[in-house]
Amino acid sequence: MAMARMALTLMAGALVLLALVLPAQAGSYLGTDWIGGNAHATYYGGVDASGTQGGACGYGNLYSTGYGTNTAALSSALFNSGLTCGACYELQCDSTGSKYCLPGNPSITITATNYCPQNSLGGWCDAPRQHFDLAHPMFVSLAQEGGGVIPVNYRRVPCVKKGGMRFQLNGNPWFVLVLVTNVGGAGDVQQLYIKGDKTGWYPMKRNWGQMWQLTGNSNMPGQALSFRAVLSDGTNVESMDVAPANWRFSQLFEGSQA
Structure with missing residues (x-):
């Protein structure tokens, strides 16, 4: 009986450990906490997002490569010298810090496709600031255009793509x-x-x-x-x-x- 109880205890402990380890290994990013406080977003590339094509990730025409306008250029604190290219983020306008957030506080999901260099945009992309320079259609899905630079909360999420790499x-x-x-x-x-x-x-x-x-x-x-x-x-x-x-x-x- 004692041996059976010990086996059950060990099994329960193993299951708890497995539950703690698997999410990180699976890379699902489920349960990732929202990050805010020092994060902001604005837009670039014109209303038609034509100026967002190309970029520091090498993706070229973002329509033919499947990214469209659900994209952002990242500040150096997030870009990681290009290693973050292709990562996906969910963003929300921080309604506690801006009156321009859209009603209902909707969220968007973007892919990192470009770099927002330091000493641009009045310093918004300078380290250690976490900044997302969005395609215009994405920005107006979060806030009114007149908001300019808005505070945001963000988190990493899994990228959902059609077809293979x-x-x-x-x-x-x-x-x-x-x-x-x-x-x-x-x-x-x-x-x-x-x-x-x-x-x-x-x-x-x-x-x-x-x-x-x-x-x-x-x-x-x-x-x-x-x-x-x-x-x-x-x-x-x-x-x-x-x-x-x-x-x-x-x-x-x-x-x-x-």
Whole structure:
């Protein structure tokens, strides 16, 4: 009987520990507390958001890469030198600090696609400020346009994307450059690996934003390519043989999803 009670106690303890550990490992970001106090938002790129295209993450045309206008440029405190590219945030206007918040205090979800440099916007993007420079359609979904710069509360949330991760191949036979887009889950790739069907896995080096490079391996052309993406929550996503052996530079391929 004593042994049975001990076994049940150990099992209960293990279940509690599992419940505490799993959310962080799963990267769901469920239960993430709202952060505020030093966070603000405004908008840029014009009413039609045309000025938000391109940007420091390398995503180019945000419509063709699937991000649309649900985007933001982040201050340096959040941008993390580009490693936060692809992460998703939920924002709410802080009605305790602004009269311009929309009734009902709605929230929006955006993907980090650009960098708001320091010494711009009157210092709103300077460290240690947490600032979101939104596309105009997103800003007016939170507050009246006349609000200018508004206080916000924010939190990390899972990225929900249609289809798989996308890998655009650029470069030349001696320099392979891969742009990773449409990443679900944590959203922000921290490390990318590439594998040919005749090689092992090679770690790629981040060039800028979500552009990853492999240099000195001229044997990749002519091989089917696989990718392994490591996200900020530790999730590993393998996309095996997504590019056939006859792939060409500038082509886009879709793989697995987080």
